[in-house]
Amino acid sequence: MSEFIQYTLQGLAAGGFYALSALGLAVIFGVLGVVNFSHGACYMLGAVISAVLLAELDLGFWPALLIVPVVMFCFGVLMERLLVRWLLALDPLYNFLLTFGLTLVLVEAVKMRYGVSGLPYEVPAGLGGQVTLGSVSLSTYAIFACVFSVVVCVAVGLLITRTRIGMIVRAATEAPERTRALGINVGRWVTPVFGFGIALAGLAGVLAAPTRAITAEMGSNFIIILFAVVVIGGLGSILGAVVAGFLVGLVEAYGIAYAPAYAQIVIFVMMALVVLVRPSGLFGREEIA
């Protein structure tokens, strides 16, 4: 039984991290209707920038947690202004291809500059070691990452559902013409929302840095899991991304525990089942499907 609890806790810890990582993807899709394939590359950039901050400027994990999202926000704003914006009026496939191409460029650029073996990073002081309760124990850092992720997810959820900015953004996505008619400049909100989504990807990257390999390719496989998360949760749904993040974390942990070689397949089997039963995902709006 204690083993089962152990697996469950590990699944939840991973799930919190998945939720935060997928959040930006959900926000950008929900507001702009853009399937941002470069989310994995932005996550990678977040981790790489943290490692560079540490190596070059001796700025550790805590400053990185503030600096990286700001840098990535600016990067997202540039990306939207220079590239994504021009394709918004076209079929969503165009932006999907654009962001896919951008991913290749970013990955290769990081490889050229920093090589392929990866960059070193430390666990922040005070978060090393484990917390042990009886026979169950969990890495202190994993607990921190999970709690931090949940706090960020709740904050973003509140921002979108409970504030005036959130209301405008939601109105702008659901009925852009009517929102405009009310005298609100819809276009003005598109850029910062995109930047915000990219900043969330960068934040997930910082959170990954102490516990995962920081390489140019680190986002390439991760993005696949994140797509599974947002598809299960319902494209564009923030609550969906959070619930599905935990679900995927748990299913993965149980998969590893009881059928290790199939741990990742299980996630996609679950995705296929969800899509079969509820094509718009657990919390998705019907019209998107």
Next chain:
Amino acid sequence: MRSRKIHGSLAIAASASLALAACGGAGGPQSGGSSGLSDGKVVIGLLNDQSGVYKDVSGPNSGVAIQMAIDDYKAKYGDKAVAKTIELVQADHQNKADIANSKAQEMYDRQKADVILDVPNSAAALAVATQAANKKKLYINISAGTTALTGAKCNKYTFHWAYNTGVLARGTAGAITKGGGTTWNIVYPDYAFGQDMNKSFTAQVQAAGGTVGQSIASPFPSDNFATFLTKAGEGNPKVVGSMHAGGDLINFVKQFNQSPLKGKVTLAVGLMFITDIHSLGLDQFAGTQFTDAWYWNFDAQNRAWADRFKAKTNVRPSFANAANYSAAMNYLEAVQAAGTDNADKIVAQLEGKKINDVFLRNGEVRKADHAVVHDVYLAKVKSSASEDWDYEEILKTIPAAEAYGPANPACKLG
């Protein structure tokens, strides 16, 4: 019918004139008095991963090492050199067997490569071995791990210079088990290399009197090992063995260090390159034991070569870099001794040759299976470095015979 005849006679005429040109020309390949070189030159092909996960281990820098061998050969023999013109051609196989296969054909046929070196990635390595056998051209593999190159898939023209998974297992599993680490759990990535490593390690742990409680397959690639580590700790083993490579290995070690296993069990790593330690940092790997085929700071001879290498690349060499140098140098020495680059004559030169050079200590090109056996080292990652890249403490030298074991009976060289 008529047109086929015309084409046929044209072809005969063309080949006849080619033959004439070859025999009659003053510098013709076979008749040239000065050398018996095909195309009048020696072409060395370097086929490896120039952009992917093995780029830092043995990418373009192995080209630098081979160029050093070419320069050394020219300096050593000067006017007496059989190979006066030596070309180095390089290609990126992107870790894909099909690309390796077509690039190898291109190198042998179009670029006239006399030998292909390196070829990391076992699937790619085996594809090139097949091409070498078909085209009867030389192939010296360096950085692939598979024992099949000198086992069931061996052939007359293929040599395996630096290491194989069996060596890693005998070295690491044997030494740690005999040193008291008798109970193991192994986590391995679920693809050919990982499965091969798992089998080799299990066999060697058992041969040394230990037991393997569980062998756990992890999907490849994987970045969340928390639950794998929980499983690996079940049954309280003394040793947890990770058979991962590249990014998976770094993920595994980082998360191992955050797990309750840290400090309680020994972490043994199946395959580790000095570039892995460099990228993750000493404190993450400190104390980890592994088998190294060569270490740059082992003695004065290695260090002197490593200094020359660093002057050109600004990094210290991996064992694969040094092995590429050694293979290229010995290939050129064989050309010198045979007076030709004819593959069959080079094979005859190399077979059974005993070699001591910067990479090979007590080395021998084993005639039975073309494994180049040599002393390897049980290394431990230091906890602090006194200079850049000073990462390894050599615990012991594992003699060639112990490291390689007897020749694989599955290999039938014909």
